[in-house]
Every structure is written in structure tokens, then in C-alpha cells.
Amino acid sequence: MKTFNIIAFALLFALLGGACSKDETKLIAVPKAGASLQASVSSIVLTKEHADETALVLQWKPADFGFQAAVTNILQVGVKGKNFEGAREVALTAGDSSYSFTTLELNTLLLAMELPVDEATDLELRLKSTISPTFTELYSNVLPLSATPYAAISFLYVPGAYQGWAIETAESLISPTSNGVYTGIIYFPEGDLEFKVTTQRSWDAAYGDDGAGRISLTASGNIRAPKPGNLELTVNTNENTISFKDHSWGIVGDAAAGWENDIDMRYDNSAQLWRATVELKAGPMKFRKNRDWGTNYGGANGILNGDNIVIAEAGTYHVVLDLENGKYSLTRK
Structure with missing residues (x-):
């Protein structure tokens, strides 16, 4: 009977000891704190005249996961009150502790969020930090930012068989707010349906057909209109897609x-x-x-x-x- 008790006690001690060892391992891996984020301003009115100047500087102390690890940071920018639902994300270079936006870069980001121009919108900024898909992300403190973007029209160009592939006279697609979505209406004659989309009136950077309604700057094939006639083209450079619909x-x-x-x-x-x-x-x-x-x-x-x-x-x-x-x-x- 005494032998049985000794064996039982030994087994219980082993189980307890094993559990403590596992708990200790988990505690070592438990994250401690997200990044500490700071911004150079909390309110900003953007103007086209200062497009190339620095508008916003973000600095941070890295997140602490409880042990040494390579941390990947992503900046999230969302509309206040939406808990970062649908927030825009900016991938940050590993190892960096600061990031700067020029006026043009920040304005482009805000217009891509479809914010009203010449009107202040309350935003929230935070860093999402990760070390591996197997670990839960850590989030920094949330910073407020009141930002007023300006209207900025941008263009893409569509040289093609319909106009003799002349880049100088190619029709244009327009993005009224430079949010990456461009539209335009082009007449395609029968038999002249192929074209490309360029970022400037040059062949230095041209979108080609990447299949299944997708386009790419590295694709060499011509894009093809689905049929002749007046067609409305929509090019989304955020998602690298193109679509067509009748518009005459x-x-x-x-x-x-x-x-x-x-x-x-x-x-x-x-x-x-x-x-x-x-x-x-x-x-x-x-x-x-x-x-x-x-x-x-x-x-x-x-x-x-x-x-x-x-x-x-x-x-x-x-x-x-x-x-x-x-x-x-x-x-x-």
C-alpha cells in the first residue's frame, strides 16, 4: 500500500512539474506590448503647391513580443469611429523606426480612401506588428489625425490600333481624385480592338493583358476590347484590373x-x-x-x-x- 502511494505521488509530481514547465514556456512567448507610435502633427491641410514637401512624419518604438524577433510593421489609416474597418494599409520596411509622407503621397492615400476634398476628415492611425502567422498581432496606440486632401486629377493614356498606335494622340482615361480608378470612353472600329494603357505619353511604362480582366506593367500582350463601338473603360491601378461596358x-x-x-x-x-x-x-x-x-x-x-x-x-x-x-x-x- 505504501509502495502504491509513493508511485502515485511521484506520478502526480511529474504531471505538476510538466505542467509548470509548459506554462513557463508559454509565458516566455506571451507578447508584452505593441509599438509606441508618435506623429509630427495631429491636423493637416494639404495643398498642391507643397506636393513635394514632407507633410507627416511617424516615429515609433518597436513592439515587444517578449523575445528577440524580426518584427514586420504595417501602418493602418482608417476613418475615426470605424474601428479600422476598411482601413488603408502601408507596408513599412523591416527594421525602420520612422516613416515620412510627402504631401502628394499622403494626398494620394486619402483620395484612395474616397475622402471628401477641401474638407477635414477625422482619421485614426496605428501600427500592426507581427513576427509570424502563428503569433497574434500586436497593435500600437491609436493616434488621431485631422486631414484635408485636395482635388487632384490624373490621367492614363490608351494608344491602340483604333488610332494608329500614336502615343502622342492617344485617348486618355481620367481619375478625378487620383484614387487609382480611371475611366474614359473610346470608340473602337471593327478590326481595331487591340491597345495598351500607359502611365505617360511614352512607352516607358505600359500595361498589357494579364488575363481574366487583369492588367500588368510586366505583361507584354496587347489588351483587347470585347467588341467594336463606343465602350466605357474602367482601369483600377490599385487592383490592376480593367473592365468594359457599353456607353454611346x-x-x-x-x-x-x-x-x-x-x-x-x-x-x-x-x-x-x-x-x-x-x-x-x-x-x-x-x-x-x-x-x-x-x-x-x-x-x-x-x-x-x-x-x-x-x-x-x-x-x-x-x-x-x-x-x-x-x-x-x-x-x-
Whole structure:
């Protein structure tokens, strides 16, 4: 009986000793504290005139995971009150303890978040620190930042077979706020559907077809429009994607080629106007979108409305449709 008790006690001691050893190992690996983050300013109004100047400097003391390890840091920028849901992330170089934004870099980041321009938005900043996927991330203290971005239009260019591959005269795609999403409308004739997308009016950096609606600066193949006609292109350089959809305006009516036969207009991306030079007869006409009566305009005295436009005298006309301002013009040559 005494022998049994001794054996039982020894087993219990071994189990307790083993448990203590494991607990001690876990304690060594338990993280201690996230990074300590500081910013040079808590409020900033960005202006285009200072685009190349330093706007924001962040400094930090590294997170302490309880032992020596290589730490990877990511800066998170989110709208205040959203608990960093949908926050923008900036990967930071391992080993660095500071990071600087120029005005242009910070403005680009804020516009990519679709923040209103010329208006202050309350933001929050923090560092996410990791050492391995098997360890829980550590987060720094949260810093407030009131930031006011400015409007910044940027362009991409689309040289292709539709215009003889001339980079100097290629149509442009526009990003009104430089948030990485560019749109434009291009007319592709039958048989001239291939093109590329360039960052400047040069061939130094050109996006090619990377398959399945994706584009890449390293892809050599030409991008191809899905069909001829007026198409609206959307290029997202944040996700390296391209998409197409129908977007056309035409002239219909007794003054043109009838009420169901559209004379296609061409879109001028730089001026954001639809244009056509056409032979018109005396009689009524209208503009309609995508060869359908769901969206159509007539007008009088250069102002768009629902009435028919009446052509008083036959001839060759230069027609301009300004949808942004609700106007049109008819100039007889």
C-alpha cells in the first residue's frame, strides 16, 4: 500500500512539474506590448503647391513580443469611429523606426480612401506588428489625425490600333481624385480592338493583358476590347484590373437617319464632350443613350430638355453634346 502511494505521488509530481514547465514556456512567448507610435502633427491641410514637401512624419518604438524577433510593421489609416474597418494599409520596411509622407503621397492615400476634398476628415492611425502567422498581432496606440486632401486629377493614356498606335494622340482615361480608378470612353472600329494603357505619353511604362480582366506593367500582350463601338473603360491601378461596358450617344430622328437608326457620336475625353459631324435634313431630332429610349434628350436654344430639337435648314452640322452642363450646340458648316 505504501509502495502504491509513493508511485502515485511521484506520478502526480511529474504531471505538476510538466505542467509548470509548459506554462513557463508559454509565458516566455506571451507578447508584452505593441509599438509606441508618435506623429509630427495631429491636423493637416494639404495643398498642391507643397506636393513635394514632407507633410507627416511617424516615429515609433518597436513592439515587444517578449523575445528577440524580426518584427514586420504595417501602418493602418482608417476613418475615426470605424474601428479600422476598411482601413488603408502601408507596408513599412523591416527594421525602420520612422516613416515620412510627402504631401502628394499622403494626398494620394486619402483620395484612395474616397475622402471628401477641401474638407477635414477625422482619421485614426496605428501600427500592426507581427513576427509570424502563428503569433497574434500586436497593435500600437491609436493616434488621431485631422486631414484635408485636395482635388487632384490624373490621367492614363490608351494608344491602340483604333488610332494608329500614336502615343502622342492617344485617348486618355481620367481619375478625378487620383484614387487609382480611371475611366474614359473610346470608340473602337471593327478590326481595331487591340491597345495598351500607359502611365505617360511614352512607352516607358505600359500595361498589357494579364488575363481574366487583369492588367500588368510586366505583361507584354496587347489588351483587347470585347467588341467594336463606343465602350466605357474602367482601369483600377490599385487592383490592376480593367473592365468594359457599353456607353454611346447617338443622333436619331427625321432630321438624321430615322428614329431607330442612330448616328453614333464620338467622345472627347479631355473635354468631356460628345461630338459628331453629320448631314442633317430639315426636321426633328434627338439624342439617345446606348441605342435605347430609356435615356434621351431633345432641347431648344442649346438647352437640353425632353422636346424634339428642330432642324430648320438641311446641311452639314458639327454637333456637340455637353451632358455635364445640360447643353448642346449645332453649327452649320
